Amino acid sequence: MAFSDVSTPDVGALFERVPKATLRAHVVERLRGAILAGDIPPGAPLVETSLSERFEVSRGPLREALRQLIEEGLVVTVPYTGTRVAELSxxxxxxxxxxxxxxxxxxxxxxxxxxxxxxxxxxxxxxxxxxxxxxxxxxxxxxxxxxxxxxxxxxxxxxxxxxxxxxxxxxxxxxxxxxxxxxxxxxxxxxxxxxxxxxxxxxxxxxxxxxxxxxxxxxxxxxxxxxxxxxxxxxxxxxxxxxx
The missing domain is CATH 1.20.120.530 (GntR ligand-binding domain-like)
Structure with missing residues (x-):
């Protein structure tokens, strides 16, 4: 399954199954790493359904991870559009x-x-x-x-x-x-x-x-x-x- 409608080479390797003991921390770490490496490009949508399936986690820890990345300024929520990787102008x-x-x-x-x-x-x-x-x-x-x-x-x-x-x-x-x-x-x-x-x-x-x-x-x-x-x-x- 594609990460989103943005095509990214070898993106599946970035999202191995996450140990349940540290679900939120692992999701945060791997998303942050992919964003900073440019593997998930600026402006790319972060769709909860695709992410929860990719990580094999429920919406709860996934939303907590996205909330942390929003607080860090790496992810933004755009009204009527959804959650995306922040763009740098x-x-x-x-x-x-x-x-x-x-x-x-x-x-x-x-x-x-x-x-x-x-x-x-x-x-x-x-x-x-x-x-x-x-x-x-x-x-x-x-x-x-x-x-x-x-x-x-x-x-x-x-x-x-x-x-x-x-x-x-x-x-x-x-x-x-x-x-x-x-x-x-x-x-x-x-x-x-x-x-x-x-x-x-x-x-x-x-x-x-x-x-x-x-x-x-x-x-x-x-x-x-x-x-x-x-x-x-x-x-x-x-x-x-x-x-x-």
Missing amino acids: VEDVHEIYSLRTVLETFAFEQVWPRRDDRFRAELRRRNEALIASIDAGDDRASILNELEFHGLVYEVSGHRLLQRAWNGLRGRLQLYWAAHHRAHGRRGPKRDSHDSYIKAAFGADLEAMRREIADHMRRGVETTERFLRTMPTSSGKPKRGDNS
């Missing part, structure tokens, strides 16, 4: 860039006087985990590890509203990074992509950290935009914001 890339720049700068401003050896050691550890996933060619793991790397400053800030804003952005960031990696034809960011970021984070110049955050967010954005402009929307129309 050129405007989304600009919004992600501008919002992350503001949020991460503010986060570092909050923690700047409180950076200590534990903060530095943990940032190094998370960067090492990211590099390990890049070396292993595991794109999904590299995306999650990059989220954990950047998430540290939000965690340390202790600012609850800031942490909520970061958590609300994570799903879109996963879509952005997955598109960014495909745009560059690689399975994760460059190994040294955070070297200057770590150097600034460990330094004594807050203004240098602000500049590094802005530069870090800007790197690769134009390439990702060009990649997104080549991808049709679910309606087959050009991406919004494509002025070419």
Whole structure:
């Protein structure tokens, strides 16, 4: 049985029978992985009947899994249309860039006087985990590890509203990074992509950290935009914001 009316090569291999003990978690993991890998394309419909048959699960755990992916921003519910994989527009890339720049700068401003050896050691550890996933060619793991790397400053800030804003952005960031990696034809960011970021984070110049955050967010954005402009929307129309 087809996954949906969208034809996807070898999609059946992605959906083996799920152990009942962890039904929702397995459905979430496999759907998330397929979305981030591009195996289920942006805008593809997620039909409950087909999914429940494919996973051999009831509608209950399936709906719970879809609800979690909606909260993560990877899946959306469109009125009168149904549930679909979220699409990432050129405007989304600009919004992600501008919002992350503001949020991460503010986060570092909050923690700047409180950076200590534990903060530095943990940032190094998370960067090492990211590099390990890049070396292993595991794109999904590299995306999650990059989220954990950047998430540290939000965690340390202790600012609850800031942490909520970061958590609300994570799903879109996963879509952005997955598109960014495909745009560059690689399975994760460059190994040294955070070297200057770590150097600034460990330094004594807050203004240098602000500049590094802005530069870090800007790197690769134009390439990702060009990649997104080549991808049709679910309606087959050009991406919004494509002025070419």
